[in-house]
Amino acid sequence: MSMMGEGDVPDQGNGGMMNRGMMDDAGSMGDMMTIRRLLSNHEQIEREVQNIPGGVRSVTVSDDPKITELIRRHVREMKARYSRGQPIRMMDPLFRELFRHRDRATLTIEDIPGGVRVSHTSDDPEVASLIRQHAHRFVSEAAEQGMERVMQPTELPEGYAPAN
Numbered sequence: 621m622s623m624m625g626e627g628d629v630p631d632q633g634n635g636g637m638m639n640r641g642m643m644d645d646a647g648s649m650g651d652m653m654t655i656r657r658l659l660s661n662h663e664q665i666e667r668e669v670q671n672i673p674g675g676v677r678s679v680t681v682s683d684d685p686k687i688t689e690l691i692r693r694h695v696r697e698m699k700a701r702y703s704r705g706q707p708i709r710m711m712d713p714l715f716r717e718l719f720r721h722r723d724r725a726t727l728t729i730e731d732i733p734g735g736v737r738v739s740h741t742s743d744d745p746e747v748a749s750l751i752r753q754h755a756h757r758f759v760s761e762a763a764e765q766g767m768e769r770v771m772q773p774t775e776l777p778e779g780y781a782p783a784n
């Protein structure tokens with residue numbers, strides 16, 4: 621489904637750009653809808669994060685098949701944003717840094733019963749610290765607390781000092 625929204629770029633005679641602009645916009649609305657549904661159902665989400673060399677491995681699951689589907693969709697939508705450099709949540713310093721260094725991170729998704737297992741790593745230790753902060757201090761807290769948590773920014777990791 622394609623809908624016009626506030627962020628649409630007017631057609632300037634370039635059909636390709638127009639289509640891409642609309643798709644990005646529709647994609648964004650879809651991404652936000654998935655996030656809103658995850659947040660309002662956060663009590664039905666279980667999550668465990670383990671530190672591994674270079675980052676984290678997380679397991680995020682739900683007993684409700686509809687929530688399982690949302691979790692699976694969300695990680696793929698966020699991975700797609702990561703790979704096309706279309707950031708989200710730029711008011712949060714942690715997200716600004718994560719997206720700035722996206723080319724140094726690897727995000728691997730595996731479907732498991734009830735949800736996903738994700739490994740998120742980087743060879744760069746500063747980026748690894750961002751990834752851990754994101755998994756433990758943002759995603760796990762969002763799953764625990766819901767909407768209230770996402771109204772707040774996330775601290776950068778202690779001692780975070782990127783080379784560039």
Ligand code: HEM
Pocket residue numbers: 655658659662665676678679680691694695698699702708709718727736738740754755756759762763766770
């Ligand atoms: C109940 C709420 C949420 C759940 C359960 C959830 C779940 C996840 C999971 C499982 C991942 C994979 C990485 C990891 O496991 O650490 C992830 C990544 C991500 N999430 Fe969410 N999320 C939630 C809310 C949000 C919100 C509110 C936003 C932004 C507004 C968001 C943005 C992202 C982004 C940008 C990534 C990928 C970026 C990266 O990998 O560095 N998530 N989320």
